Amino acid sequence: MSQELINQLLEMGFDKSRAELAAKRSDGLPDAMDWLEKTQDTPLDELLEEEASGASITRAEDGTVAMSLVCNECGKKFRSQGEAEFHAGKSGHTDFAESTEEIAPLTEEEKKKRLEELRERVKAKRAGQAVVDKEEQKRNDKIRQKATKESQEAKEELQRKEQIKEAAKKRQEKLDDIEAKKRIKAKIEADKEERRRKAEEAKAAREGRSIPATTTVPTPAPAAARPAATHNEARLRLQTPSGNVMKTLPADTTLFEVKQLLESENGLSVTKFAQNFPRKVFEGVDLGKTLKEAGLVPSAVLIVQ
Numbered sequence: 001m002s003q004e005l006i007n008q009l010l011e012m013g014f015d016k017s018r019a020e021l022a023a024k025r026s027d028g029l030p031d032a033m034d035w036l037e038k039t040q041d042t043p044l045d046e047l048l049e050e051e052a053s054g055a056s057i058t059r060a061e062d063g064t065v066a067m068s069l070v071c072n073e074c075g076k077k078f079r080s081q082g083e084a085e086f087h088a089g090k091s092g093h094t095d096f097a098e099s100t101e102e103i104a105p106l107t108e109e110e111k112k113k114r115l116e117e118l119r120e121r122v123k124a125k126r127a128g129q130a131v132v133d134k135e136e137q138k139r140n141d142k143i144r145q146k147a148t149k150e151s152q153e154a155k156e157e158l159q160r161k162e163q164i165k166e167a168a169k170k171r172q173e174k175l176d177d178i179e180a181k182k183r184i185k186a187k188i189e190a191d192k193e194e195r196r197r198k199a200e201e202a203k204a205a206r207e208g209r210s211i212p213a214t215t216t217v218p219t220p221a222p223a224a225a226r227p228a229a230t231h232n233e234a235r236l237r238l239q240t241p242s243g244n245v246m247k248t249l250p251a252d253t254t255l256f257e258v259k260q261l262l263e264s265e266n267g268l269s270v271t272k273f274a275q276n277f278p279r280k281v282f283e284g285v286d287l288g289k290t291l292k293e294a295g296l297v298p299s300a301v302l303i304v305q
Contacts, residue, residue: 014036030115068102236300245304270305280294
């Protein structure tokens with residue numbers, strides 16, 4: 001077995017075990033290349049088992065040394081069993097015999113030509129394998145892209161559902177806020193109506209008359225219709241942390257209503273009102289007083305706190 005031949009086969013990229021078998025079963029590099037090409041699809045275990053069994057033809061039937069093999073179907077001669085097996089694989093011929101006729105060795109030019117042909121075959125085979133690998137890579141890339149796309153679509157669908165859920169939550173919060181404001185407004189109106197009723201009852205008591213329980217106290221005319229000289233309006237200058245706010249309100253507006261108005265229109269958080277001249281602080285139950293009751297008619301300056 002030529003170590004040089006094995007090294008040449010290793011340099012060409014063949015497996016070491018197959019290269020060693022090729023060196024044993026062939027005569028020179030072209031022969032080895034033919035054998036390797038012919039047995040490329042045969043499992044290595046089978047090749048090793050065949051080698052261990054010594055299944056090779058080395059002698060003719062009369063005991064003479066066989067110098068070559070001949071195909072009885074086409075008459076072609078071969079230097080080695082590897083060449084004969086390769087020919088059988090390609091042609092389908094099965095009738096071979098040993099021959100004592102020695103085949104003339106290849107010339108250097110023929111060896112070079114044969115070697116070049118074998119290298120071209122190896123090159124073409126590797127190019128073909130590269131194309132197969134490239135196509136396989138494309139298929140794998142498509143599979144990965146599809147998986148990535150499906151994952152992204154699932155993520156986007158989840159985000160869309162979360163956005164819908166968040167929007168529904170905000171709509172509900174807005175509706176709840178509107179309902180809360182309606183309840184506050186209704187409470188304010190009810191308080192105003194109760195104050196009017198009590199005032200009417202007090203007036204009727206002073207005049208010595210009574211008001212039937214079913215009597216509905218008429219709602220006062222809009223402030224805009226009242227003459228300015230009646231002082232039924234209060235002009236307020238409200239000093240807030242963000243600047244002065246001017247308001248003209250009916251005299252029977254409560255400080256609580258002023259507080260609600262500032263919170264809804266100006267986004268302020270109001271707890272009390274203060275007056276410097278005279279010094280007064282309106283908070284707690286004092287917020288139930290009307291502007292007239294608090295002495296803020298016809299005009300006043302209040303510090304919002």
